[in-house]
Amino acid sequence: MHSLLEVESISKSFGDLAANNDISFSVSEGEIVAVLGENGAGKTTLMNIIFGHYLPDSGSIKFKGEKIPVGNTRAAINLGIGMVHQHFTLAENLSVLENIAIGNQSLLGFSIDFKQIEHRITKISGEFGLSVDPRAIVSDLSIGEKQRVEIIKTLFGDCELVILDEPTASLTPQEVDQLFLTIRSMVKAGLGVIIISHKLDEILRISDRIIVLRNGKLTGSMDKANFDKSSLAEMIVGKKIERPEKNKGKKAEKLMELIGLNISSNIGSPMGLSDINFELFGGEIHGIAGVSGNGQRAFAEVMAGHMRPDLGDLLINGKRVKKFTPRAFMDEGVAYIPEDRTSDGVVGELSILDNGVLTETKNPKIANRFGFLNKKSSTKFVGEICEENDVRFQSLNQPTRLLSGGNIQKLLIGRWLKRNPEIIIACQPTRGLDEGAIVSVQKLLLEERDKGKAVLFITEDLDELLLVSDVISIMFDGKLMGPYDYDKLEKREIGLMMTGSGIL
């Protein structure tokens, strides 16, 4: 095998943070190398350096034995390095054809030969199993299809090394299988592949070699012959992780019920809900599986009082709710962990102190009857939240946006738990968090369940869903299927239902 890429002692700092510290590794033709690591370990930074988005502080990169200019995306592309970004770099309102055409044209040309481009797309689609309609508008495509467009776009320029940044992050299990088939056909054709991920199981399935990054340093490397899950997990985190044990909650009485709920689609929620009947019991975690964008957001927002349903009733403790406002639901003991914590959960520019008391302005211990906050008791209150939930910070007065995602989430959950809620609506609570933070959030929710609270748990991650939930429903196209006991379902079946192809 010929060596394709050689990365030699790359270092890169952002301010005081050493994102990459003296990293060297190589990729050969026909080899799949996985780069593993937690969020913030420096994986994406390293790839952005190889691809020329960032300029490294020191170190060099060789491609096919020749040094390549660093910090020059165009040069990297011309040499045959392609990158599929984690966040798709597609223009939503344009067609697949247009999105692919842009990188493969001289900008000063007179007109684009769309016929020839379409022809080539069809050829690449066939060769690598990437089916997609070239004339479709990107915004009409599913996540899996969009990713296929990204891969075609990368392969279009005759590339020899493909970098895939977190390619499985929001795919269903079936889509992951299909992607892996594509990756295998790419290496069969002699391409080198770098795949970045933090999902260990998937990486073990697909890669020939794994390198691990932690805090910007290369902490280990392992060949296929020696793959060992538990020692890899330790390499990634630097310590042993204790995952919560699977145990079933004790189902108590019904706390919330939705009857015949309907929401038409609108700007706030492009996907509406149709005829939802749903029950939430104390002492139980009810998991909702689904590819995001199938109505989960509207579902959660109705249950948190952020949105009024067009039709149907919502009952809390058997009482029909008339007033759909967040405050009314909070007073009924509902806590809401929103999908997008940085925009809907906390105010990033405000201090941790301010964010910690944001929902407590009517709490007589925090604010007096004229509405003035008591500095002393707020400081004590927020200090307790941080201590009880292991929120790590430098100062209570620092802007909240400077916290890591995990710490923001713990602050947010801790703030709710202070209110001692009966019902917790958790929308993608572990999305984008690293392994350690994921486990703490899961444990917090399990603890609340064991105290008899009802938890709604919306997630896209099936492993997590099966680990945490007692009962599971599946959301597709604004409809809810279920509930099923967690041990009555196979991962595959859930995956099929998530794409609407399951028969029930």
Place this chain on the structure above:
Amino acid sequence: MIIEFLELFVNAGFWAATVRIACPLLLATLGELICERAGVLNLGIEGIMTAGAMVGWTAVYLGADLSLGIIFAALIGGIFGLIHAGFTVHLGASQHVTGIGITLLAASISYFAFRLILPTSTTPPKIKAFEQIEILYLSDIPFLGPIFFQQTIFTYLAFLAVPIVIWFLNRSPFGLAVKMAGENPMALEAQGINVLRIRTIAVMIGSALMAVGGAYLTMSAFNAFYFGMINGRGWIAVALVIFAAWKPERAILGALLFAGLDAYQVRAQQLAGAVIPYQFFLMLPYVLSIAAMVFAAKSTRYPKALLIPFRRGERH
């Protein structure tokens, strides 16, 4: 009475006026549309049109060729576009504030320069502007002849701009890059294309078109330059872009609709000015435009990156 109001619609003069009034709006709308497709709102439009009107007129007044007048107008538009892009694209300043600043700056400089060139005149002098040309045979067609084939070259040019812009945005590689800069600049960046450069050039091209739209007023309509002559046409163009759903082929519809209302209100005023206050008719095109906008803007796909500055190497 009602019959007389309806009769206006079968009057060739009304339709010919509609086509004429639509021209500056059409050019300005296409210009704004190109800027916005690249992700940059250009509220400098009102001032840039004023500058175009002034420069085009002055060039001809001082002895330049009519076609040279258009070129000068386009150049001054491009320069103001470059200033706007400098602040909004390269420095990431607020597009609203910068745009209004450009409008104030460009309009004031134009009036100032006009006063310097003609310090004393009270009635604005006229230039020998574009003349109507009658296209052989076609202009003799009853009714349609005077509407479509007895206009000035500038009018034909304005309407010719529509297919050119359609081709530019849908067929040319550069136009595709412009659209992408307004949709998802990261997609361009990922292909190694310089987003800031694309946006800057798009804003310059768009501004040049706006300025030419302004020049139409002095070189093919009123033949003179006077204060306040743009009279909100720039703002109308900003609204027409939304009406057009950012599509050049629909811009022609919007421009004609508004121009038609405008041409109609002038004639309706003459008919009923004694009974209904003339202000009512002045208001009419604006009210109906707002109504049309509400209707048309309901389900449009706006450029996703409109108003969002792009910074290279920043995490998104």
